[in-house]
Amino acid sequence: MADGSAIEAASVVAIKNGTLYSDVIDFARQARAKGLKVPLLLMGYYNSFLAAGCEETCKECSAAGIDGFIIVDLPVEESWRIMAPAAAKHNLSLVPLASPTSGLERIQQVAEAAINPTPGMVYVVSLLGVTGTRESEQAEAKANRLKECQAVVESVRDAAKKLGAELPVVVGFGISERKHVEEFGAFADGCVVGSRIIQELGKGGVAAAGALVNKLSGGPLALTSEKVEPPAKRQRTAADLEQQKKHADKWNFGNSVFGGRFIPVLALFSRVVLARSQETLMVAHHELEEAWAKWKIDPVFKAELARLRRDFIGGPTPLYFAKRLTEFCGGAQIWFKREELAHTGAHKINNAIGQALLVSRLQEAETGAGQHGVATAAACALLDLECVVYMGEIDTERQKLNCFRMRELGATVVPVKSGSRTLKDAVNEALRDWVTNIRTTHYIIGSAVGPHPFPDIVRDLQSVIGNEARAQMLNQTSGEFGHPTFTNGPGRLPVLELQLAGDDVKDLVVACVGGGSNAIGMFNAFLEDKEVRIIGVEAGGEHGPWLPDGSDTDKHSATLTKGTVGVLHGSRTYLLQSPDGQIKETHSISAGLDYPGVGPQHASLKACGRVEYVFATDQQALDAMRTVSRKEGIVPALEPSHALHQTMEFAKSLPKDKIVLVNLCGRGDKDMLHVAKARGVVIDTAPWRSCRRLDQNTQKNKEE
Known part of the structure; x- marks a missing residue:
């Protein structure tokens, strides 16, 4: 949801070259053996930790000289189930993220997570959107971003002080030049640079990346002679852990472990749900959950949905x-x-109409983005919403006719050329669009997947x-x-x-x-x-x-x-x-x-x-x-x-x-x-050649 094109491309190269999760831990072990002294964090997605085993990973990482993790899609509510206890056992810190528009309540949670149980730091995202450089940013937008970011940094520090701790706060996203480091360094303790370093690695290898780091930092880095004692380790009580787990359990289906809300705390969902302008993506999902719970039982909403099923979709289908x-x-x-007799030729229209109707009730979203194309395009045309549809490049070939139908309905179709160029990658790109433009966008998700409450919403509408x-x-x-x-x-x-x-x-x-x-x-x-x-x-x-x-x-x-x-x-x-x-x-x-x-x-x-x-x-x-x-x-x-x-x-x-x-x-x-x-049948869609082509294929068609 947050990785930009440079990081995604680097991941593809790493996987193709056979780099394994265990290799990354070994790289850290080798770096320590060569004399690396500064704290060292691993950054990634939660699925890698689950696959390797949280307890086993924490034990191995601690032995390799790693100090903690940045797990961008592991929210506080979910971390206390498995990962935080395992990290605490091996004296590792978990670094939470805060966004430019995080509210005070969320910042309090972030600060508490950063010092409990093993103190670390807080990573503040400097802007909405995905990772990558921001060379063309306008001066006014940049000034506003710096101001917003500084306010978040200061709020995190204030929240930490109330808890009796001094927390380092670093800033990342869009930092690619020395002047950016100086701008954010005026109020933050450090800067995170990812995409620009990866780009230099691609161009000139390790030497080029080293030169960039030297330039960004303003010269060789030196250890301070002043010894700074870290804050004392704090322990959560059993009651604290139970309360955290209770939050996460309600996002699952029944008593199972399936479901949840594993999303990066990076973005804003302002005004779309309850007209609140200071909330993160996590709170956005909470408010979407509340909004759906309200509207799905509202008599007027239900009547309008039933009317559209009858008059627009053509239900009940036989x-x-x-x-x-x-x-x-x-x-x-x-x-x-x-x-298949439903309008647009599939069941997808039920979900698309229902979510588009929800957006129209909320009266804020301008764009419906989704990968289930024709149905979303039709629903957005009906309800006067702008529509952007993401499809894997391979799928645009497999469904050329549908792509044309979407465009005729007024949608913008974006072929996704990354990864396997199929449905998974289309979902990735649609989610990135949503994170970047979340002030004006509602993601009309196409299937019963994604973080809670999306699977519930789709199930309810398709039921x-x-x-x-x-x-x-x-x-x-x-x-x-x-x-x-x-x-x-x-x-x-x-x-x-x-x-x-x-x-x-x-x-x-x-x-x-x-x-x-x-x-x-x-x-x-x-x-x-x-x-x-x-x-x-x-x-x-x-x-x-x-x-x-x-x-x-x-x-x-x-x-x-x-x-x-x-x-x-x-x-x-x-x-x-x-x-x-x-x-x-x-x-x-x-x-x-x-x-x-x-x-x-x-x-x-x-x-x-x-x-x-x-x-x-x-x-x-x-x-x-x-x-x-x-x-x-x-x-x-x-x-x-x-x-x-x-x-x-x-x-x-x-x-x-x-x-x-x-x-x-x-x-x-x-x-x-x-x-x-x-089937090996050639269809020439040019009408002036179709009769001749049909004659050539007659015998083959008869044989089939």
Whole structure:
């Protein structure tokens, strides 16, 4: 959320060159052996510490001569669960961050965290946004930034003094020249420089970086002869720890460890929620949580959301008995919840409209930024909001038609060229935009991922899918989720029956899972119906998580099948990652499932056993798309085609009185060019050449 382009590029180079987390600790050990005397901190993201083990890492780091950590996405509320006790045990400090607009309450928390239990320092961010140089900054903006930053530094010092401590305070972000050091050095104890040093390393290696440091510091650094005693170590009581954990626990799903709010304390969410101008990103999420809790039960808001579902989206979407597909499979009945008939062609519109409506109620946001493109563009066009959509460069190729639709709806489409150039990287870039422009921007997140309360908001808005489907199955023509048209369902929910030599044979609810918004929207209504078996289907990629010979492969996106627990994009969930916590590049023929994480509620449902998660490969999805198209005259998107493959397999194995209900969450129009390419079919979209091209492909098409 905070790393700029230089640091991200350096990370990519380090990973490609095989640099491991353990290597970094060894570098510190070597530096101490060569005579380094000043305090030494490691800076990074929490997932690396979790992957290596917090206790083990702290022990190893202490032995290597490391004095503490800057973990930018580990807020105070979460640090006291595991990391702070482990650091305290090994006399290591945790350095918290403060932003230019942190309120007094948050600064008090920062100061307290910086001296408890092992005193360290405070890192003040000099501006909103991401890391990197700021050469083109206007004089007035720069003067205001210095003034804001000085006020934060002085507030931190005052808060520390009230706690009986003297804390060093350093400033970072946008510092690239000696004059910047002098400006901030007038009131701070030090400056943090990252991106500029990395750029010099890239240009001229270690010698160039050394020359830059010498220039920035004004000459060789020397140790002072004055011996300064650090503040006394302070211990937190059991009551203190319990209070901190209580704050964090409410951000998780149920009693699980999944969810949370792992976000950098860097940015402002001013005016967007409750018109407060002195709050950090952490407080922004708290206020967003409160705002959603208020508006989701507001009768006027609910009525307007229902009207838009009916008049704009086209709901309720039908429940459909796939008769010919059922006959083809020869087993259980197959029913579709036809969410692909929603306006814009997928379930995404439910969430986009709901969040855009929330923004319009708050009356402050000017930009809706999100990676679920067409739906967000349509919602923003309807509600007169500026829309910026981030898509991985590879996905812009896979979904050229959708990109054009977004632009026609008035959105700005930004291809993301960093990393794997897919969904993960689009989320990264959208989050950076939000952090940088948070005064005027609301992030319309596209799936049930991210820090609390985003997974809750997306689930609540997408739950209309499952609520309608359940009522349609029961033929409920009245009631909270009923509708006069709900008369063509089977008239029952699945009923548990004992068959097949005593085995429990249940009817199924099935949906595809990438980040998991359509699935959690479908599943939510059925979670308490214990007689219903619920299946999520992930993207198995080329062969699934294992090659035909049984060896591992990374050419898939089956996170819940093969992933391990970690932190990404603000929440703890299952991730596809290396043993040292680096996020892996993934693969799926489907752009919407090509993601190395999954919504934290899905992680919780897997852990407790309520939902089963399986996978389907690229080829299985392609085959399912063709079968459904030719049996039912419905062309599904690649995403639900994964679920359709497993739906047909389950249907074949179940008795004819059983039901398999699948969420057909998107239609295949957007995927046709990509599917044609995967099948080796050339489609020339120039109309004056299309007839000739069709003639050339006639025999090939017949053979297929």
